[in-house]
Amino acid sequence: MTTSTATMRAIVQRAYGPPEQVLELAEIDRPVPGDDDVLVRMAATSVNTPDWLTVSGTPSILRLGSGLRRPATPVRGSDVAGTVAAVGRDVTDLRPGDEVFGAVWENRARSRSGTFAEYVVVPADRLAPKPPGLSFEEAAAAVMSGITALTAVRDVGRVGPGTRLLINGASGGVGTFAVQIAARLGAQVTGVCSTRNVDFVRSLGADHVIDYTVEDYTRGNDRYDVILDNVLNHPPAATARMLTAAGIFIPNSVGPGGGLLGGLPRVARAMTMRWGSTDVRTVTCVPDRENLAAIAALLASGEVASIIERTYPFEEAARAVAHMFGHRSRGNIVIGIDGR
Ligand SMILES: NC(=O)c1ccc[n+]([C@@H]2O[C@H](COP(=O)([O-])OP(=O)(O)OC[C@H]3O[C@@H](n4cnc5c(N)ncnc54)[C@H](OP(=O)(O)O)[C@@H]3O)[C@@H](O)[C@H]2O)c1
Numbered sequence: 094m095t096t097s098t099a100t101m102r103a104i105v106q107r108a109y110g111p112p113e114q115v116l117e118l119a120e121i122d123r124p125v126p127g128d129d130d131v132l133v134r135m136a137a138t139s140v141n142t143p144d145w146l147t148v149s150g151t152p153s154i155l156r157l158g159s160g161l162r163r164p165a166t167p168v169r170g171s172d173v174a175g176t177v178a179a180v181g182r183d184v185t186d187l188r189p190g191d192e193v194f195g196a197v198w199e200n201r202a203r204s205r206s207g208t209f210a211e212y213v214v215v216p217a218d219r220l221a222p223k224p225p226g227l228s229f230e231e232a233a234a235a236v237m238s239g240i241t242a243l244t245a246v247r248d249v250g251r252v253g254p255g256t257r258l259l260i261n262g263a264s265g266g267v268g269t270f271a272v273q274i275a276a277r278l279g280a281q282v283t284g285v286c287s288t289r290n291v292d293f294v295r296s297l298g299a300d301h302v303i304d305y306t307v308e309d310y311t312r313g314n315d316r317y318d319v320i321l322d323n324v325l326n327h328p329p330a331a332t333a334r335m336l337t338a339a340g341i342f343i344p345n346s347v348g349p350g351g352g353l354l355g356g357l358p359r360v361a362r363a364m365t366m367r368w369g370s371t372d373v374r375t376v377t378c379v380p381d382r383e384n385l386a387a388i389a390a391l392l393a394s395g396e397v398a399s400i401i402e403r404t405y406p407f408e409e410a411a412r413a414v415a416h417m418f419g420h421r422s423r424g425n426i427v428i429g430i431d432g433r
Contacts, residue, residue: 099123103210104410105167109150112414116148116209118407121167124206124214128181131217133193135175135430136229137404138208140417141237141266144169146347148414152355168207169414171196173215174223174233175430184217194232194389195220196380209410211430221385224393231392234266234399234425239388241378242270245343246278249374250319254279259310259335262323263299264290266425267345269400271321272297277396283317285310285324290423297400311335321345325356329363333371341372400424407431 105119126132147159147169159165177191187193196219197208206213223232245267246252258275262268263284275282276298284299291302303310311331319341320332325348333342344363348356367373391397404427405413417426 101211102407103168103207104170104407106148106164106169107167108163109148109156112145112148112411112418116169116411116414118410121210123212126179126181126214128183129217130181130214131177131184131187131193131220132179133173133175133213133215133220134178135173135208135211135213137174137233137430138170138428139172139233139236139238139266140413140426140428141171142347142417143171145414145418149351149418151351152347152357153351153353154355154357166207168210170208170210170213170428171198172233172236173197173208173213173220174229174236175213178212180217187217187220192223192225192229193220194223194229194236195385196236198380209428218382219380219385221382221389224389227389227392227399230401230404230427230429231399232389234401234427235270235388235392236380236385237378238266238425239270239391239397239399240380240384241345241376242267242274243384243388243391244378245321245345245376246271246275246280249343249376250321250341252278252280252319256280256319257283257315257317257337258319258321259283259285259317260299260321260323261285261310261326261332262346263294263297263302264423265323266400266422267323268294269297269424270397271323272299273397274391276300277391283310283315293423316340319343325349325359325363329359329366333366333373336371339372341374342366343374343376345376401427403427404429 101123174194258280264286282299283301284294285303321343325346348359402423
């Protein structure tokens, strides 16, 4: 593959700080795919926790990994939905014009470019065909949120018919997928959210909804076989007390707070509980073809949907990140890229 000097528009981060101050639209070199890679012309991406963490640079200890003064990679974003523009010479099963979705994970050895851009280079094994009935926006919203939820519920929590599952943060990007997937698997789902989202979470399939402004689930009488905690706003020991004898605690958040360490001490406390009597398990979101196909099948079935609160135009990507940073998004926040 020859080296290209073509350029593209991208949302570039030059420093850590509030999204509107540190993200700007710029013209940069278009990335060039290697032999195993695919160049995707982006149609939509979505905003996820790693994006606002890296934009804000908080908790600041995370800068040890992303870059001390500014992020080492300037373009954020990991969820891909778009059209194949070119393929590396070893890619045989995708061709220009194919509509695909998938992921680029930042800070991992194989990632090369971010998705807040008109073009992105993606390892071919991190892409799958986009289901034809699905919009690019719906596909983009389903990658990190959908696969994290699927992995948490199906694989880590091993949720099945009758499993009593509590989902803290049921109305967010991960939570809305988790509620729908768990309900489809026959679990007895309890969702935790604020007042304005109670009916919404119930409409996704939750059997019970706890309004956290009225009731603290760590002080209730009910016990759960699995607790998926997407917020980590309670001490882990208080959450673990709500488990049944063989219950599974899935802490799935960096926890609240900024400063040097943010919620990381709480994450550490949750992890050390696995040396006691609590079954603590973590979720690793792997956007490989198997998981992409599984989430695509769920979406194509019509029984699970991508919930999108808002799609921002490309030029307003900073506002999209700020929206997510507010921790009140209902479902997912998407960025449309090709101006359709
Ligand atoms: N393991 C992985 O690989 C992986 C991948 C992706 C994400 N994650 C983690 O998953 C977590 C959730 O991500 P997300 O994208 O779903 O976040 P999100 O969309 O930003 O979550 C927003 C939601 O959080 C809810 N919320 C805020 N405070 C709450 C509280 N005190 N109690 C209950 N709900 C509360 C809000 O509901 P209300 O408006 O009703 O308050 C809102 O719906 C993150 O912490 C992230 O780190 C892990």
